[in-house]
Amino acid sequence: MRLVLACGCLVLFLGFGVRAAFGLFLQPMSLEYGWGREIFSFALALQNLLWGALMPVAGAIADRYGAARVVGAGGVLYVLGLVAMAFADTALKLQLGAGFLIGFALSGTTFGVVLAVIARVAPIEKRSTALGIATAAGSFGQFALLPVSQWLIGWLDWKMALVGLAVLAAGIVPFSAALRGRPAALAGSQSIGAALREAWRERSFHLIFWGYFVCGFQLLMFSVHLPAFVADAGLAPRHGMMALALIGLFNMVGSFICGWLGGRFSKKRLLATIYFLRALIMLPLILFPLSLVTLYSFAVLMGLMWLGTIPLTNGLVGQIFGLRYMAMLTGLVFFGHQIGSFCGIWLAGYLYDTTGSYNGVFMISAALGIFAGLVHLPVNERPISERGLARA
Numbered sequence: 001m002r003l004v005l006a007c008g009c010l011v012l013f014l015g016f017g018v019r020a021a022f023g024l025f026l027q028p029m030s031l032e033y034g035w036g037r038e039i040f041s042f043a044l045a046l047q048n049l050l051w052g053a054l055m056p057v058a059g060a061i062a063d064r065y066g067a068a069r070v071v072g073a074g075g076v077l078y079v080l081g082l083v084a085m086a087f088a089d090t091a092l093k094l095q096l097g098a099g100f101l102i103g104f105a106l107s108g109t110t111f112g113v114v115l116a117v118i119a120r121v122a123p124i125e126k127r128s129t130a131l132g133i134a135t136a137a138g139s140f141g142q143f144a145l146l147p148v149s150q151w152l153i154g155w156l157d158w159k160m161a162l163v164g165l166a167v168l169a170a171g172i173v174p175f176s177a178a179l180r181g182r183p184a185a186l187a188g189s190q191s192i193g194a195a196l197r198e199a200w201r202e203r204s205f206h207l208i209f210w211g212y213f214v215c216g217f218q219l220l221m222f223s224v225h226l227p228a229f230v231a232d233a234g235l236a237p238r239h240g241m242m243a244l245a246l247i248g249l250f251n252m253v254g255s256f257i258c259g260w261l262g263g264r265f266s267k268k269r270l271l272a273t274i275y276f277l278r279a280l281i282m283l284p285l286i287l288f289p290l291s292l293v294t295l296y297s298f299a300v301l302m303g304l305m306w307l308g309t310i311p312l313t314n315g316l317v318g319q320i321f322g323l324r325y326m327a328m329l330t331g332l333v334f335f336g337h338q339i340g341s342f343c344g345i346w347l348a349g350y351l352y353d354t355t356g357s358y359n360g361v362f363m364i365s366a367a368l369g370i371f372a373g374l375v376h377l378p379v380n381e382r383p384i385s386e387r388g389l390a391r392a
Helices: 002-033 037-065 067-086 091-109 111-121 124-155 158-169 172-179 192-201 203-232 237-262 267-287 292-303 309-321 326-355 359-376 384-391
Strands: none
Touching (some): 002 037, 002 111, 002 124, 002 172, 037 091, 037 203, 037 326, 067 111, 091 111, 111 172, 124 158, 124 237, 192 309, 192 326, 203 237, 203 267, 203 309, 203 326, 203 359, 237 292, 237 309, 267 292, 309 326
């Protein structure tokens, strides 16, 4: 278990650390090529939509043939996408590199595939905590690689900074080897089609899906647009980078705590609490002029809940539907997250270009947080297999 957990953490560290830095490239790329923010926003929105759409496919392949090949192939595509993004001088080339190639790469190198492997090897009493540790590793990547990316942009330029990130992303390939092996076939286990039909008929699956939509809307909108929002307010670019790094730092603590709490308390109630609190802490960004105190307070509080939804949501899906097709089913739920990411990233860029402000999208994000909190309350956390036994 320890080797799988360690290598899974390193894959997530690199995959999420590199991805978290993309917002730093919005202004330099847009300024150099004379693009509005919508062009860059659309490319990253496309990336997140493809990431979500392909994750169930990547999960199904990993469930059937093992995760190592899926993660290794994703690492190769990640490198190619970053290099293509570095030399993209048109909107179409940007969409190909940042959108298609990296979108394909992320579907195989992030939580859906990696957490399913960790969940299978972890003892049941340690499973939720192990998922929290792996999620925290992704957050540590955001904390550690954001300053590195900012430094590379300042020392070299944004193009060579992307090439440097490609070199780092190449590390995913060797670490994927520890995730080899296929899930054991279970006697009388479901087919993929039966598992999909069961999830489709279960109301809680749809509730979790749309709750995760809100998570994606909020997180990716801030990941891409927070540095630009900070610069627009007259603060130095390093403050935007530092805010994202603080989010990553404090989410290391938050993800571990959420994973630990998920093994002891109701996951759906913890998720509802997170979404309600997110809505509350967004209000100062709307109501008050941005200052360093407001910015860093937001970053610390949001960081405590940033990726805490991931061990809880993935754990909830595994708890309800079992572990056999966990990668595929969490991938389907994550597609809702990425539809939200597409909407959040693109809508923020569109509203900024049309209104000159991010206030509109911040208000929408806060309202969606309340919606997501309410949606999780009716979720039935009881495993489906136990419901059948109870009825019998």
